[in-house]
Structures are given as C-alpha cells and as structure tokens.
Amino acid sequence: MNEKKPATMADVAREAGVALGTVSKVVNGLPVGDVYRQKVEQAIRKLDYQVNTSAKALKSSHTNTVALIVPNTIAPFFALLTHHVNLALDKQNYKMLLCFTEFEHDREQEYIQLVRQNRVDGIIALTYSPQLDIPEGLPFVTIDRYFSASVPCVASDNFGGGRLAAQKLAELGCRHVACLRSGSSLVNEPSKRKDGFVSGCLDLGLEFEMCNLSDNAPLSAFEVFLKRNLLETDYPLDGLFCGTDLMAYQTVKMVRSLGKRVPEDVQIIGYDGMRMFGDKDYICSTIVQPVAEMAETAVKMVLSPDYRGLPQLICLPVRYQPGGTTREPVEETV
Amino acid sequence: MNEKKPATMADVAREAGVALGTVSKVVNGLPVGDVYRQKVEQAIRKLDYQVNTSAKALKSSHTNTVALIVPNTIAPFFALLTHHVNLALDKQNYKMLLCFTEFEHDREQEYIQLVRQNRVDGIIALTYSPQLDIPEGLPFVTIDRYFSASVPCVASDNFGGGRLAAQKLAELGCRHVACLRSGSSLVNEPSKRKDGFVSGCLDLGLEFEMCNLSDNAPLSAFEVFLKRNLLETDYPLDGLFCGTDLMAYQTVKMVRSLGKRVPEDVQIIGYDGMRMFGDKDYICSTIVQPVAEMAETAVKMVLSPDYRGLPQLICLPVRYQPGGTTREPVEETV
Numbered sequence: 001m002n003e004k005k006p007a008t009m010a011d012v013a014r015e016a017g018v019a020l021g022t023v024s025k026v027v028n029g030l031p032v033g034d035v036y037r038q039k040v041e042q043a044i045r046k047l048d049y050q051v052n053t054s055a056k057a058l059k060s061s062h063t064n065t066v067a068l069i070v071p072n073t074i075a076p077f078f079a080l081l082t083h084h085v086n087l088a089l090d091k092q093n094y095k096m097l098l099c100f101t102e103f104e105h106d107r108e109q110e111y112i113q114l115v116r117q118n119r120v121d122g123i124i125a126l127t128y129s130p131q132l133d134i135p136e137g138l139p140f141v142t143i144d145r146y147f148s149a150s151v152p153c154v155a156s157d158n159f160g161g162g163r164l165a166a167q168k169l170a171e172l173g174c175r176h177v178a179c180l181r182s183g184s185s186l187v188n189e190p191s192k193r194k195d196g197f198v199s200g201c202l203d204l205g206l207e208f209e210m211c212n213l214s215d216n217a218p219l220s221a222f223e224v225f226l227k228r229n230l231l232e233t234d235y236p237l238d239g240l241f242c243g244t245d246l247m248a249y250q251t252v253k254m255v256r257s258l259g260k261r262v263p264e265d266v267q268i269i270g271y272d273g274m275r276m277f278g279d280k281d282y283i284c285s286t287i288v289q290p291v292a293e294m295a296e297t298a299v300k301m302v303l304s305p306d307y308r309g310l311p312q313l314i315c316l317p318v319r320y321q322p323g324g325t326t327r328e329p330v331e332e333t334v
Numbered sequence: 335m336n337e338k339k340p341a342t343m344a345d346v347a348r349e350a351g352v353a354l355g356t357v358s359k360v361v362n363g364l365p366v367g368d369v370y371r372q373k374v375e376q377a378i379r380k381l382d383y384q385v386n387t388s389a390k391a392l393k394s395s396h397t398n399t400v401a402l403i404v405p406n407t408i409a410p411f412f413a414l415l416t417h418h419v420n421l422a423l424d425k426q427n428y429k430m431l432l433c434f435t436e437f438e439h440d441r442e443q444e445y446i447q448l449v450r451q452n453r454v455d456g457i458i459a460l461t462y463s464p465q466l467d468i469p470e471g472l473p474f475v476t477i478d479r480y481f482s483a484s485v486p487c488v489a490s491d492n493f494g495g496g497r498l499a500a501q502k503l504a505e506l507g508c509r510h511v512a513c514l515r516s517g518s519s520l521v522n523e524p525s526k527r528k529d530g531f532v533s534g535c536l537d538l539g540l541e542f543e544m545c546n547l548s549d550n551a552p553l554s555a556f557e558v559f560l561k562r563n564l565l566e567t568d569y570p571l572d573g574l575f576c577g578t579d580l581m582a583y584q585t586v587k588m589v590r591s592l593g594k595r596v597p598e599d600v601q602i603i604g605y606d607g608m609r610m611f612g613d614k615d616y617i618c619s620t621i622v623q624p625v626a627e628m629a630e631t632a633v634k635m636v637l638s639p640d641y642r643g644l645p646q647l648i649c650l651p652v653r654y655q656p657g658g659t660t661r662e663p664v665e666e667t668v
Contacts, residue, residue: 065431072417074612079413083406086434095453097399098432100420119429246611276617277580277608278408 007047009309015043024309030297062121066302067097069111069125075246076274077291078126081143084295085124092303094121105129115139122302130184141302143294144189149312154298155189156289157315162196163203165241165269165287168320170204172267172327174239177201178209178229180251181243182217189315190243193271193287197241209237222247223254230260238266245270248284252325268325282323290316341381343643349377358643364631396455400636401431403445403459409580410608411625412460415477418629419458426637428455439463449473456636464518475636477628478523486644488632489523490623495652496530497537499575499603499621502654504538506601506661508573511535512543512563514585515577516551523649524577527605527621531575543571556581557588564594572600579604582618586659602659616657624650 009027013020016039025032026040043049066089073079086096097120101107108127114120115138122139134140134151146153162179169177179197183190194212201208211225229237240255242248248270252262260266263285273288275281293316301310322328343361347354350373359366360374377383400423407413420430431454435441442461448454449472456473468474468485480487496513503511513531517524528546535542545559563571574589576582582604586596594600597619607622609615627650635644656662 072612073407073413073420074417076410076413076612079407079410079416079612082413082416082432083408083434086407086432090434095448096432098416098420098430100417100424246614249610249614274611276583277410278406278413280580280583283610 007049009049009306011047012040012043012049015047016040020309021311024306025311027306027309030300030311030314063119064093065095065097065120066299067099067111067114067120067123069099069101069108069123069127071101071103071126071128073098073100076278077244077272077289080274080278080291081126081295084292085299087292088296088299092299094299094303101127103128105131108132112138112140122307124298124302128184137308139302139304139307141298143298146189146313150308151312152301152310153189153313154294154301155313155315156294156318158189158192159196159199160315161271161287161289161318162193162198162241163200164196164318164320165193165271166197166200166204166206166208168269168285168326169239169241169267170200170206172239174206174267176207176209176235176237177239177241178211178225178237179241179243180211180222180225180247182213182215182222182247183243184215193241193243219250219254222251226251226254227258230255230258230266236265240266240268242268242270245272245274245283245286248286248325252284263325263327267327269320270323270325273321282321285323285326285328286321287318288321289318341383343383343640345381346374346377346383349381350374354643355645358640359645361640361643364634364645364648397453398427399429399431399454400633401433401445401448401454401457403433403435403442403457403461405435405437405460405462407432407434410612411578411606411623414608414612414625415460415629418626419633421626422630422633426633428633428637435461437462439465442466446472446474456641458632458636462518471642473636473638473641475632477632480523480647483646484642485646486635487523487647488628488635489647489649490628490652491649492523492526493530493533494649495605495621495623496527496532496575497534498530498652498654499527499605500531500534500538500540500542502603502619502660503573503575503601504534504540506573508540508601510541510543510569510571511573511575512545512559512571513575513577514545514556514559514581516547516549516556516581517577518549527575527577553584553588556585560585560588561592564589564592564600570599574600574602576602576604579606579608579617579620582620582659586618597659597661601661603654604657604659607655616655619657619660619662620655621652622655623652 009023013023018036022036023040026037068085070078073082089096099111108129124141126143142153144155179194181194213221242251248268255262255266270284270286273286274283343357347357352370356370357374360371402419404412407416423430433445442463458475460477476487478489513528515528547555576585582602589596589600604618604620607620608617
C-alpha cells in the first residue's frame with residue numbers, strides 16, 4: 001500500500017514530544033505555553049495533520065444553536081454569565097436557547113434531552129444536581145461543576161482566589177481573619193475558595209477561623225458566629241472572606257448591626273465581582289471572576305471539532321478589586 | 335345554501351354590543367371588565383363562535399420556540415424581564431431563543447428574519463430602533479415600545495407610575511419637586527413617566543421643575559441642575575422623581591456629594607423596582623414595574639391563535655415601594 005494513513009492526534013503528540021492534552025489545547029485554541037505551542041504546530045505541519053471533524057459531521061442536522069442551562073437570570077452572576085455566553089455564541093454565528101432549572105435537579109436532566117432530539121448542537125450548563133447523567137460524546141461543557149474526566153469544565157481559579165483573599169487581608173493589616181461560607185458539603189469548584197483561603201492563611205501564618213455552613217443554614221447561624229468572634233472575645237476578628245458577594249453584602253449588614261464599623265474595624269472581601277446595575281460600582285471588595293473569558297472558553301469548547309480531546313478542567317485567573325469594604329481608597333463612579 | 339357560515343369575531347362583537355377589541359381580549363384571556371366578559375361569552379355561546387386558528391396553521395412547521403430580543407442581560411431590568419419571559423414560555427412548553435442587540439438598530443432588524451426563516455414561532459422584543467420594519471401578521475409583541483396599531487405592545491402603566499410618584503412625594507411632605515430624566519426625544523412608553531408626573535403635580539398644586547436631557551447627556555448636566563436647585567436658590571428642591579432606579583442611584587450620590595442628606599433633606603423616588611442581587615433589598619424608593627405580569631401577558635399575546643385581533647397597547651398597574659430614599663420606615667432584609 002502506497003497510500004499514507006492520515007496522521008492522528010496521537011501521532012502529533014508523539015512527534016512533538018508532548019502530552020495528548022497539549023495537542024488538543026493547541027488544536028482548540030486554548031491557552032498553552034509558547035514553547036509547547038511551537039512544538040505542536042511544527043509537528044502538525046510535518047505530519048500534515050487534519051482535525052477529524054467526523055464527530056461533528058455524524059450529526060444529521062445542525063441547528064447552529066447551543067443551550068445554556070442556568071438556574072435563573074435573577075441572580076446577577078447568572079445574568080452576567082448568560083450575557084457573555086450569548087455574546088460569545090453570537091460571534092460564532094450561533095444562537096442561544098436559554099433553559100432555566102430554578103435549582104430543580106429533574107429539569108437539569110430533562111434539558112439534556114434537547115441535544116438528543118437534535119434541537120441544539122451542544123449544551124453549556126451550570127448545574128446543581130450531583131447525579132447528573134451525561135451521555136458520552138455529548139457536546140456538554142459545565143461551568144463551575146466538575147463531573148468526570150469526560151465532561152470538560154470551565155471555572156474561575158477558585159483556589160487561587162481564596163489564597164488571594166487571604167493575602168490581601170494580610171497586606172491590609174488584618175491579624176485574625178475568618179472564612180464565611182455556605183454551600184453543599186460535596187466537593188465542587190466553588191468550595192475550593194475556602195481551601196485556597198486556608199492554604200493562604202497557613203502560608204502567611206495568619207490566624208483564621210472557619211464558619212462553614214450547609215446550603216440551607218439560616219443567616220442567624222452566621223450571626224451567632226460573628227457575635228461570638230467579634231464581641232464575646234478578647235481577640236476579635238478584623239478581616240472576613242465571604243464565599244460570594246451576596247454573602248459579603250449580608251455580612252456587612254450583620255457586622256454593622258453588631259455595632260462594628262466596616263471597613264474601619266472589620267474588612268470584608270467577597271467573591272464574584274458583582275457590580276451595581278451590572279456595570280457600575282462594585283458592591284464590595286471582591287475577587288473578580290473572569291466571566292467573559294469563562295464564557296468564551298466554554299463556547300469554544302462546546303463547539304470544538306475535537307470535543308473528546310478537550311482538557312477536563314480549565315481554571316481561569318481571577319483578580320482582586322477594592323470596593324469599599326476594605327481600607328484602600330475607592331474610586332467612585334457616579 | 336343551508337350550510338351556516340361560521341361566525342366571525344365581528345359577529346360576536348355585534349351580538350354582544352361591544353367593540354371588536356373587547357371580544358379579542360376575552361378570546362385571548364386578557365383583562366376586561368366582568369360585565370363585558372359575560373356579554374362576550376354569551377354571544378360566543380349563542381353564535382357557536384370558533385377561534386380562527388388558520389393564521390397559526392398556515393405556518394409550515396412549528397418550532398415551539400419564541401425569540402426574545404433585548405439589549406443585554408447585564409442591566410438588571412433586562413435580566414429580570416428575560417427571566418420572567420422564559421418562565422412564562424416554559425409554562426406553555428415553549429423554549430426561548432435569546433437575542434441581544436447591544437442597542438444596535440441593525441441587529442434588531444436582522445433578528446426579525448428569524449421568524450421568516452421558520453426558526454421561531456414569534457418574537458417578543460424590547461427595541462430602540464425608531465424605524466423598525468415589522469411585517470404585517472408576524473407574531474411580534476413589543477415591550478415598552480409602541481410602533482403602530484398592528485404591533486401589540488405591553489408596558490407598565492408609565493403614566494400612572496409618574497402620577498403615583500408625584501402623589502407619594504406630596505404625601506411625604508415635599509413642597510418643591512423635580513423630575514430628572516434622560517432619554518430619546520421620541521415619544522415612547524417610558525417617556526410617559528414624566529408626563530404622568532407633571533399631570534400629578536398640576537393636579538396636586540405641587541410646584542415642580544423639569545430636567546429632561548437627551549440620551550447622550552453626561553451626568554454632569556444633572557449635577558449642574560441639582561447644584562442650582564439645591565444650593566444656589568432660596569427655595570431648594572426637597573423631592574425628586576427619577577426616570578429609572580439607575581438614575582435615582584446616581585442622583586442619591588450626587589445629592590450627597592453636594593452636602594445634602596437623603597432622605598432627610600431630599601427624598602428620591604426611582605422607577606423600575608430593582609433589588610440588590612435580584613431579590614434582596616430595594617435599591618431606592620421606587621415605582622415597581624409588574625415585570626412578571628408583563629412577561630406573562632406578552633407571552634400570551636405572541637402565542638395567541640388570534641394574533642391579529644389583539645389590543646394595541648396594554649398598560650399593567652404599578653405600585654409604590656419604600657426603599658430607604660424616602661422618609662418612611664424601611665423593613666430591612668438581611
């Protein structure tokens with residue numbers, strides 16, 4: 001036989017001397033070190049590698065539509081995510097079918113049927129069901145929820161964000177801090193915020209407390225914790241890291257109702273980067289999620305011709321933003 | 335000919351002694367006085383009137399999908415509207431295709447092609463193009479924008495809301511008030527907020543000023559107005575009505591930066607009913623739009639089997655909500 005067998009992705013990886021996942025990242029336009037990118041690109045040219053689009057071609061009919069599954073668009077984080085996913089899809093000439101779960105697990109599973117009915121070409125989802133059954137080979141990308149190596153997930157760098165919060169509180173002069181968080185006891189991406197915070201405190205030698213309540217815990221449980229650690233102690237807290245901006249907002253009110261000043265007595269950092277009216281003042285000092293980049297990455301992945309070769313978890317970098325609940329000067333926008 | 339010709343909607347109107355629009359409202363389940371409803375229902379039974387569904391049946395293929403055209407989901411009002419339209423569609427077993435215009439007029443027009451390509455069964459739109467070309471007979475319902483008698487429009491009672499704001503400021507003890515607004519000089523539904531406010535002030539004998547700037551006016555123009563009417567006068571303003579909650583939020587900051595207290599010196603009422611994190615504290619005292627009812631009405635209309643007989647403009651009732659920028663006690667939620 002004279003006919004040359006077409007090169008596979010594995011051939012490219014072997015030729016370039018890199019992992020299969022690295023080749024996949026380059027092919028799908030995802031971030032990878034320059035040296036690796038050059039190696040892969042050289043190997044692709046040498047072997048005349050062509051991306052295998054058969055997985056896409058097998059689908060009987062394209063709808064140029066992707067479903068986004070989110071709980072709602074009332075919560076500003078979901079509204080912002082919806083916004084950026086829609087813009088990213090539009091750039092690729094795709095339309096968005098918007099599906100709300102209202103946190104009901106059954107509805108999350110139901111929406112997966114949309115792909116099987118050929119009504120959408122893929123799904124991007126921010127879900128809460130721990131038992132979601134995701135068929136193999138389905139173009140399905142999750143935000144903030146890691147299911148398994150076969151379901152690619154995009155998240156902010158939650159662990160790094162928790163560490164950054166600890167570091168900032170230390171820089172701002174805090175000596176005794178706490179992490180306030182509510183959420184599922186299951187390990188998910190957002191739960192790494194607390195782990196990063198603990199890691200940061202330990203590295204810095206910063207004394208810390210933990211108030212880690214279940215999803216359904218009433219706010220009064222946090223009040224009990226704050227009262228004990230702000231008023232009924234010789235060594236009161238002077239810095240707080242809250243799992244979300246919403247919790248930071250509620251915590252500011254609780255701290256003030258206990259007669260303590262924010263940020264003079266207690267500095268508070270949230271997580272998410274939410275702003276008044278979507279794009280005005282930040283609501284609190286916060287770790288900002290790169291929502292636009294997360295959306296663009298998720299769209300790129302769900303539309304990838306090489307869906308099965310995608311990396312399993314991509315964590316995008318966060319940044320710290322002063323927002324009036326810490327002691328830096330804040331630039332006010334009117 | 336023995337065969338009886340089927341009764342038309344006009345026959346029903348004649349039989350009942352009511353306007354055609356009243357019959358349409360009853361058929362489409364829209365609000366109408368009980369007396370009229372009974373008359374219409376009697377006539378329908380007597381004439382054995384059947385809703386003509388041919389307009390719907392003519393369509394070659396149903397997609398069970400409706401497009402929502404909005405500028406974005408960053409602004410909380412658009413996010414809330416998107417939320418409720420999606421829930422209302424879901425109740426009818428319809429899916430939502432979400433289309434953003436980012437305030438670009440061309441994109442508004444482009445999206446109308448979706449219906450013609452049979453990709454959606456109808457469109458609900460909140461648009462800004464004054465020259466939008468809407469083909470006759472297209473299931474197209476607008477929110478807050480009245481185009482013509484052939485394009486049904488759903489809005490909050492903007493005029494009534496403006497009157498209510500004047501009335502509340504008077505009840506709260508204001509003696510000299512102003513309306514602050516920016517927006518297109520074209521007549522649209524939201525511009526009636528100022529007209530209602532003027533009407534209310536005139537009826538109550540409440541002295542008022544008007545600061546009505548164009549869409550692109552900088553906030554500094556409002557600051558000049560406020561400075562003149564709060565500081566450089568013997569008879570300063572003590573009550574303000576702002577065209578939106580966003581403007582009220584910005585106005586509170588400007589008034590405070592001029593050394594005046596809110597609500598002690600100046601009481602401020604906005605319009606929209608926006609809340610922190612979508613469902614927590616109201617951001618300011620405000621006229622609340624019935625967004626859920628507006629969404630449900632728009633969905634009912636766009637899916638109506640008798641689309642062409644729909645009323646041209648439906649204004650739904652608003653309510654006043656204290657939110658900390660007026661002098662009532664506010665119930666705080668933590």
